Amino acid sequence: MRVLGFILQKEFRQIFRDKSILAMMFVMPTVQLIIVPLAMDFDVKNINLSIVDHDHSSYSQKLISKIGSSGYFRIISADGSYSEALKKIENGTSDVVMEIPSSFEENLVREGIQKIGISVDAINGTKAMIGGSYLNTVIADFNSNLEINIKNNPTGSSTNQSAIDITYSNWFNPHGEYKYNIVPAVLVLLLTMIGGFLAALNIVREKEVGTIEQINVTPIKKWQFILGKLIPFWLIGIIVFSLGLLVCRLVYGIIPVGNISLLYLFAAVYLVALLGFGLLISTFSNSQVQSMFVAFFFMMIFMLMSGLFTTVDSMPAWARAISDLTPVTHFIRVMRMIVLKGSGFADVKMEFAYLVCFALILNSWAIWNYRKTS
Secondary structure: OHHHHHHHHHHHHHHHHOHHHHHHHHHHHHHHHHHHHHHOOOOOOOEEEEEEEOOOOHHHHHHHHHHHOOOOEEEEEEEOOHHHHHHHHHOOOOOEEEEEOOOHHHHHHHHOOOOOEEEEOOOOHHHHHHHHHHHHHHHHHHHHOOHHHHHHOOOOOOOOOOOOOOOOOOOOOOOOOOHHHHHHHHHHHHHHHHHHHHHHHHHHHHHHHOHHHHHHOOOOOHHHHHHHHHHHHHHHHHHHHHHHHHHHHHOOOOOOOOOHHHHHHHHHHHHHHHHHHHHHHHHHOOOHHHHHHHHHHHHHHHHHOOOOOOOHHHOOHHHHHHHHOOHHHHHHHHHHHHHHHOOOHHHHHHHHHHHHHHHHHHHHHHHHHOOOOO
């Protein structure tokens, strides 16, 4: 233990000697946690809409007003023909074109039915699908509140078939705000990037400076050396995690529903697994550039397959298998369950077992792969 104490003393002196690393460890993730979730707003708003109104009736004007006041659409033009409006989709100015045919009001009053043309720019598939769905919803609501429909059906129910009245509620996120889903996951991602990159550069820095040879000739055991490299960054990771939870509370108003101690337990085990992975990369690498590229390769996989941007359940089977093999996926799942749902240990015990296995395997591999002789 005395030898381990000397290694820890050396590591802490080395960390606090470099002010740029201190700024990278504490300031960068805090600022990123404040900025990144604000930019990762998945709510589709400000959809540019071009309207081609061939009718110019009171009904068509009411429909246009209703769409404009919905808060999701921005009416950018009222074109005289469909071809003019289509050019705006082609040059990227407009996202949706709605064409109201002539005799729109007349056909509605006389026949009770009228078709409307909607063309959507589907280059951005998500925006096209959601934007088209928003527009269909607004039109359906407009249709149900038409005077002729209310007169023909004053009770609001169908005379030919039974009506199903749907009542729904959002559990764990009553207002459906994106921040409650994104912010905990972004915190995990920033913790992963900071801890992973710093650990990956640790041992390889000793190789480049030349101090690794001096350490190798000492009677320090391999597990003592790896543990001495892991503990300082583990403590720093816990501090960064605490700062992240503080930012979640002060900036976004997110207060964990579940047990804070359970969050810290998972964070502690996750950091051991993550730092073990970074140290493993460092034992394989011969330069900091090589270590950075390898770490970046795996960090991109962790980020894209962790369930941050798309749910893991929507991935193909082979992608889900890879996702389950990354500790980031399990910690993001745990963060959302504890922070939003207030889940207890019984609900997340399988995720805890996964993280413990990752920690044991990765750190054992790092200790085994580190060689005191080359």
